[in-house]
Amino acid sequence: MTNTNQISNSPELPLISIYKNVGIEIINKETIKYFERTSAYSLIQDSSDAEMYSDKMEIWNLEQKNDKFKNTKWNRFLAKTIYNPSFEVTLFWKKIGTYKLTELKAKIKNCIEKDDDILTQFVEADFLKYKIETSIDFAELIENLSKYCYDIKDEELIWKENEEWNNSK
Numbered sequence: 001m002t003n004t005n006q007i008s009n010s011p012e013l014p015l016i017s018i019y020k021n022v023g024i025e026i027i028n029k030e031t032i033k034y035f036e037r038t039s040a041y042s043l044i045q046d047s048s049d050a051e052m053y054s055d056k057m058e059i060w061n062l063e064q065k066n067d068k069f070k071n072t073k074w075n076r077f078l079a080k081t082i083y084n085p086s087f088e089v090t091l092f093w094k095k096i097g098t099y100k101l102t103e104l105k106a107k108i109k110n111c112i113e114k115d116d117d118i119l120t121q122f123v124e125a126d127f128l129k130y131k132i133e134t135s136i137d138f139a140e141l142i143e144n145l146s147k148y149c150y151d152i153k154d155e156e157l158i159w160k161e162n163e164e165w166n167n168s169k
Helices: 073-080 101-114 125-133 138-150 155-168
Strands: 015-019 023-027 037-039 050-053 058-065 086-088 090-098
Touching: 015 101, 015 138, 023 101, 023 138, 101 125, 101 138, 125 138, 125 155
Parallel strands: none
Antiparallel strands: 015 023, 015 050, 037 086, 050 058, 058 090
C-alpha cells in the first residue's frame, strides 16, 4: 500500500504489530491512518519499540517523520510538559528481517502471558493461546486475533466456544 504519507517501500497490509513484547495490534487499511498523524512527544521517542510482521514472513519497523518538527531541547521540554501538538507525518518503513510462523506464534503467546485483560477480556488466556498455536498460517492468526480480541461480533458465542473448549480438556 502506498499513499502520499508513505515511502513506496512499504509492506502489504495487514500486519501484526508487537509493541515492546507486550502489546499486540493489527494494522490494516483502516487503522494505518492512525499512524499518519502523531504527537510531538511521539516524535521524540525511540521508534523501534514495535516490530511489525507481514504475511510475507517479513519483519518491519516504522518510523514517523515530520520536517516541521525540530527535536530541540526546548521542543522536547514542551512536548513532555505543557504543549504537545500533533503533526501529519511521513511513514518510513524498514525491513529488519524475516521470521518463521512458529516464532511469531511464540511472541504472540508471550504477549498473552503478560496481558492485563486486554487481549483476554472475552476469552481465557489458555483458550486464546490454543487458538494461536493451532493457526496454520498468518491469515488465520489475524482471523483469530480479530475474532477473539479486537472485532468481537458475538460475545455469547465466543464465551460458549471457550467453555466447550474448557470442558473438552
